[in-house]
Amino acid sequence: MDLISFYVKEVGQRLPATSREDIEKEIRTLIEDTLEDESGAQGRPVDQAMIVDVLKRLGSPQKMAARYLPERYLIGPRLFPQYVTVLKIVLAIVSVLAVTGFAVTAGLSSTAGISFAEMLGKVIGGLMQAVFQAAAIVTLVFAVLEYFQPDLKLSEENWNPLDMKPQPEEERVSLVGGMLAVIFTIIAAIVFNFYPEWIGVSNFVNGQWLHTPVLSETFFRYLPFINILWAAEIVKEIVVMARGRWTNPIRWADVFINLFTAVLAAIMLTGPSVVALDPAGLNRMGWGSLDAEAVNGLMTAAQMGARVTLGIIMGLSLMEMGKGLYRIITERRMLATA
Numbered sequence: 647m648d649l650i651s652f653y654v655k656e657v658g659q660r661l662p663a664t665s666r667e668d669i670e671k672e673i674r675t676l677i678e679d680t681l682e683d684e685s686g687a688q689g690r691p692v693d694q695a696m697i698v699d700v701l702k703r704l705g706s707p708q709k710m711a712a713r714y715l716p717e718r719y720l721i722g723p724r725l726f727p728q729y730v731t732v733l734k735i736v737l738a739i740v741s742v743l744a745v746t747g748f749a750v751t752a753g754l755s756s757t758a759g760i761s762f763a764e765m766l767g768k769v770i771g772g773l774m775q776a777v778f779q780a781a782a783i784v785t786l787v788f789a790v791l792e793y794f795q796p797d798l799k800l801s802e803e804n805w806n807p808l809d810m811k812p813q814p815e816e817e818r819v820s821l822v823g824g825m826l827a828v829i830f831t832i833i834a835a836i837v838f839n840f841y842p843e844w845i846g847v848s849n850f851v852n853g854q855w856l857h858t859p860v861l862s863e864t865f866f867r868y869l870p871f872i873n874i875l876w877a878a879e880i881v882k883e884i885v886v887m888a889r890g891r892w893t894n895p896i897r898w899a900d901v902f903i904n905l906f907t908a909v910l911a912a913i914m915l916t917g918p919s920v921v922a923l924d925p926a927g928l929n930r931m932g933w934g935s936l937d938a939e940a941v942n943g944l945m946t947a948a949q950m951g952a953r954v955t956l957g958i959i960m961g962l963s964l965m966e967m968g969k970g971l972y973r974i975i976t977e978r979r980m981l982a983t984a
Contacts, residue, residue, distance in 0.1 A: 649697050649807050650677055656707035659890055661714060662727070669714050677704070701807040721788045725821070729788045732825045733781065740780040740833065783832050787825065790884065824887045828880050835876045838869065847923075858924050860948060865920035871910055878903050894977065897970050904967035911960035919949040920956075 654677075658670045680700050681692045688696075704710055715722070721729050837844055846859040882899055886892060914920055923945045 657710045660711035728821045824883045828883045860921045862922035864918040901970040904963040908960045908963040911956045915956040921948050921952045
């Protein structure tokens, strides 16, 4: 791909999808017309040096894209379509989870007999709170991304068209996918840190939901390390989206995050169980008729399920780490031969 195509493509990546194609055609025409004028004025054919000179005068792709973008907002036009898409997805899922979670909480809090109106009020109040919290998190993450994205803030002094490098299409960043990863990581962190009692088993008994948590004390000893991983993952995703592409430093960070995840999963897998069923809780849920052997069977199944999950996480993390290392090596070879 020639320098002009590189340049036009780099500008297009920073433009709204709805107008990208038309603006790319306009920029390509502008460059070609400018080169034609320069060629006539200098009395020589277009060559690499002339193209570099023209592109330098036009400015970096960031600067060129800025000419076609409106004034900055809390969430600008470039991110707003993705913001709406992510907000709809997150609110739909959070609404379902909130209704279930707060219904369970209402069931747990019913002592001498709670009325239907009181329970409905708790569920609606909890739903509104969860929806507003989720919307605030989504808005905050997009606002931070809008503010810190470097597209309009890079220095023009040392920009050189020859520094542009080819990048495979599959390496382009999915903004919606990245934002969903950030949002749901934040939601997971909130649930496991502030509402861990939601993680458990439930049963509908005598007209009310009963619930018993399943996370053991051992799990909470690992929670600080899990929080570090979640924070690192959020930072990595925001940096990737802000830059609009993967870079070697980001990929190395991803490799170490996956390595840390695999090691932590292995430690949790080989250590004491992170889940535990409370016999008293099972009794409250109407399972008191189970004998000791049946209860032990349920506990063994729950612990086995947790260990299988940890094993899958460890395996996937090692796979992602291997893929990251392979891409680092492949990219170095590609750039060396470019």
